[in-house]
Amino acid sequence: RLARAPDGAIAVTDRWGHERRYAAVLSTCQTWLLTTSIETDERLFSQKLWMALDRTRYMQSSKTFVMVDRPFWRDRDPVTNRYRMSCTLSDRLTRGTYLFDNGPDRPAVICLSYSWMSDALKVLPLPPERRVALMLRALSAIYPDVDLPARIIGDPVTISWEADPGFLGAFKGALPGHYRYNRRMYCHFMQDDLPPEQRGLFLAGDEISFTPAWAEGAVQTALNAVGGIVRHLGGAAPAANPGPAESFAALAPVELPE
Structure with a gap:
């Protein structure tokens, strides 16, 4: 008060x-x-x-993170010589996918999805595991040759700021x-x-x-x-x-x- x-x-x-x-x-x-x-x-x-x-x-916003075994996205595709995966901005459910590593052969983190407004509301009622499943399905269409589920080694972490009583939204x-x-x-x-x-x-x-x-x-x-x-x-x-x-x-x- x-x-x-x-x-x-x-x-x-x-x-x-x-x-x-x-x-x-x-x-x-x-x-x-x-x-x-x-x-x-x-x-x-x-x-x-x-x-x-x-x-x-205030804008709605959500993020979904998973831990993976290592920063495999630094590997090169033997056919195209391109990186296996990269920061990805898409019109799919994921919207923004970001990659964070702590050095070669050490556990790393993928932000599977960073979305705002109506895209964040699409996953608001869903538990972390369901959010991850939807994000992996969307990313598999972009990276069909990358086995993302096999890389995950930890439980997902997700947040919807509009559902947090201390935030009521991510930002103005x-x-x-x-x-x-x-x-x-x-x-x-x-x-x-x-x-x-x-x-x-x-x-x-x-x-x-x-x-x-x-x-x-x-x-x-x-x-x-x-x-x-x-x-x-x-x-x-x-x-x-x-x-x-x-x-x-x-x-x-x-x-x-x-």
């Missing part, structure tokens, strides 16, 4: 019911969690920011027309003009940035949030090395009319 305490601090209550109060709080969770599994005082954000957080669109997908929403979230770390009841809770993560799904956006918004927290607590960056808060007026994203 996140709430405004009577003394003005932000009260954070964990899943076991322990409450702690802080002058500033940084939230890096998936933003939809603030309206689902985290009971969040609606007064902590403006209605316009709540709208931006709610209309952020910025949509056309969402610039105003993105700007509200991205610029929220500058809280000087906010009413007192909306100050002190800061946001960071790739979904807060203009580059969702990339680590760069997560790092950038984290640095912004730290700058905002320092400012909120009465501090500032050195004049010779201004931070995001001190540089905001010059570098802020263009504000469009409502």
